[in-house]
Amino acid sequence: MFQDFISLAPAGIQALEPYQPGKPVEELERELGLQNIIKLASNENPLGASQAVMAGLINKMPELARYPDGSAYTLKSKLAEFLEVDADCLTIGNGSNDVLELMARVFLKPGNEAIVSQHAFVVYPLAAKAIGAELRVVPAKDYCQDLVATLAQVSANTRMIFIANPNNPTGTWVDNTALTQFMDHLRDDILVVLDEAYFEYVDQAGYPDGIELSKKYPNLIVTRTFSKAYGLASLRLGYAVSHPDIADLMNRIRQPFNVNAMSLVAAELALDDQDHVRRSVAMNKAEISRLMNACNALGLGYIPSAGNFLTVDFGKDAQPVYEALLRLGIIVRPIGVYQLPNHLRITIGLPDENVRLIEALKKVSG
Numbered sequence: 001m002f003q004d005f006i007s008l009a010p011a012g013i014q015a016l017e018p019y020q021p022g023k024p025v026e027e028l029e030r031e032l033g034l035q036n037i038i039k040l041a042s043n044e045n046p047l048g049a050s051q052a053v054m055a056g057l058i059n060k061m062p063e064l065a066r067y068p069d070g071s072a073y074t075l076k077s078k079l080a081e082f083l084e085v086d087a088d089c090l091t092i093g094n095g096s097n098d099v100l101e102l103m104a105r106v107f108l109k110p111g112n113e114a115i116v117s118q119h120a121f122v123v124y125p126l127a128a129k130a131i132g133a134e135l136r137v138v139p140a141k142d143y144c145q146d147l148v149a150t151l152a153q154v155s156a157n158t159r160m161i162f163i164a165n166p167n168n169p170t171g172t173w174v175d176n177t178a179l180t181q182f183m184d185h186l187r188d189d190i191l192v193v194l195d196e197a198y199f200e201y202v203d204q205a206g207y208p209d210g211i212e213l214s215k216k217y218p219n220l221i222v223t224r225t226f227s228k229a230y231g232l233a234s235l236r237l238g239y240a241v242s243h244p245d246i247a248d249l250m251n252r253i254r255q256p257f258n259v260n261a262m263s264l265v266a267a268e269l270a271l272d273d274q275d276h277v278r279r280s281v282a283m284n285k286a287e288i289s290r291l292m293n294a295c296n297a298l299g300l301g302y303i304p305s306a307g308n309f310l311t312v313d314f315g316k317d318a319q320p321v322y323e324a325l326l327r328l329g330i331i332v333r334p335i336g337v338y339q340l341p342n343h344l345r346i347t348i349g350l351p352d353e354n355v356r357l358i359e360a361l362k363k364v365s366g
């Protein structure tokens with residue numbers, strides 16, 4: 001009986017390793033016999049979703065039996081106004097992950113090359129390799145994407161370049177000068193995907209506004225998400241801003257109802273509650289300082305971060321530290337798969353969660 005199903009898959013898919021999500025909190029509590037575990041592992045908004053979103057979703061319940069608006073008309077109109085772009089530049093996805101995958105499927109084929117940075121977000125290699133495209137990985141500089149080195153890696157086969165700004169799991173970012181020079185020198189038939197999942201958190205001077213740049217460089221595609229500062233990770237809603245022809249192509253291959261009705265209405269309400277975003281960002285700023293100060297006091301290094309997480313350097317294999325924190329009821333993210341085995345990525349939590357984390361770091365980092 002035929003059983004070698006793996007051999008039937010294209011080589012690019014055979015070579016993939018599935019994304020490793022963290023275990024659910026309830027499962028860990030059971031396994032470890034602990035209560036009140038705090039999860040600082042997935043860069044979610046510790047304040048949760050806005051009250052306005054939660055109230056609005058209940059009103060939407062009577063329509064659960066209906067298909068969603070596959071054109072996302074209302075959300076696109078709102079976003080277009082908010083971002084000051086034309087609605088036909090927008091592609092709405094089931095998380096920005098969905099949009100990243102659509103882009104790869106539209107533009108990559110076996111034989112094409114995609115370029116990513118060392119330590120870059122894993123979804124880019126996943127999306128490119130699943131299609132059978134070749135991947136070039138450019139060494140990072142001080143943990144950051146090196147755009148000069150990236151440019152030097154471009155070949156005749158290069159079709160797409162991914163830039164996470166800021167990057168997960170390093171929190172590093174490229175500035176407006178570096179990005180503009182890069183775009184000025186890049187062949188303009190190469191698509192640049194600028195992933196701005198943490199855009200709302202960044203207040204560093206010189207940070208580029210990708211959407212403004214996408215108006216000047218039509219080969220620049222910006223992706224954003226409601227999963228982080230807007231606190232809607234569970235609902236999966238992200239989008240791309242691009243040249244309308246690029247949006248048109250992605251629209252041709254997406255599932256007709258790729259985004260569900262609850263997510264659409266939640267995103268519309270979340271967009272209207274900018275106070276919630278401001279509160280989330282302000283808390284993150286104060287709390288990331290608290291964690292950096294604690295690391296300084298403990299003699300722990302960290303990568304300066306523009307996001308809602310801090311990647312801490314333990315100067316030795318961090319797996320035992322991760323496990324020790326787990327036994328104290330704190331889940332963080334080991335990032336050995338990102339070639340950072342001595343670091344742990346720690347999401348900035350609520351003030352009392354961060355206090356507990358810092359007490360735990362004191363115990364385990366000695």
Ligand SMILES: *Cc1c(COP(=O)(O)O)cnc(C)c1O
Pocket residue numbers: 043094095096097098121164166167168195197224225226227228233236237238
């Ligand atoms: C969290 C994250 C995203 C968001 O993904 P969604 O699918 O929108 O939840 C995208 N890019 C990076 C770098 C991220 O860290």
